Amino acid sequence: RTSAEVVLRQADDGHFYVDTDVNGTSIRMLADTGASMVVLSEADAERAGLDPDGLDYTMVVSTANGQAMAAPVTLDEVRVGSIVRNDVRAAVTRGLSGSLLGMSFFTTLSKFAIESDELVLKD
Numbered sequence: 001r002t003s004a005e006v007v008l009r010q011a012d013d014g015h016f017y018v019d020t021d022v023n024g025t026s027i028r029m030l031a032d033t034g035a036s037m038v039v040l041s042e043a044d045a046e047r048a049g050l051d052p053d054g055l056d057y058t059m060v061v062s063t064a065n066g067q068a069m070a071a072p073v074t075l076d077e078v079r080v081g082s083i084v085r086n087d088v089r090a091a092v093t094r095g096l097s098g099s100l101l102g103m104s105f106f107t108t109l110s111k112f113a114i115e116s117d118e119l120v121l122k123d
Contacts, residue, residue: 003110004123006081016119018101021079022048027099031119033112035102038078038090039070044099045092048075052092059091068093078105083123 008016008031016031022040025048029038039061042052055071070091078088080101089104106112111122 004082006083006121008119008121010117010119018080020099020101021077023050023076025049029099029101032100032102033106035100037102037104038075038088039096039100039102040073040090040092041096041099042092042094045073050092052094055092057094061091061093063093063096065095068095070094080105080121083109083121 008018011017018029018031020027020029022044027040027044027048040048040050045052050073052071055073057069057071059070059072061068061070070093073090073092075088075090076086078085085105085108106121109121109123111120113120
């Protein structure tokens with residue numbers, strides 16, 4: 001099989017954003033190598049077919065905005081361009097406005113690297 005590569009361009013604010021398919025729903029995420037796992041906001045979790053109200057918020061997570069409670073979940077499918085991962089460890093957190101593509105996705109790749117103003121992901 002050929003190795004897939006996805007290149008993300010750096011946004012004007014210095015961050016990398018990625019349109020990620022989660023369980024078949026497109027969700028714009030911040031690519032965050034500082035996040036230990038994929039994190040969904042309650043709204044994005046609901047759009048991806050999860051029930052935020054039925055989850056168990058037992059994890060304490062540290063965010064840039066302080067501590068928050070999160071619920072551990074497993075996402076059936078996370079797709080970035082032609083790169084697809086199944087059964088991805090993630091969390092749903094309350095009080096987060098956006099969602100993060102974190103290390104529970106990046107560590108499944110053969111390579112991820114920032115090269116000048118691009119984030120390169122290799123399957």
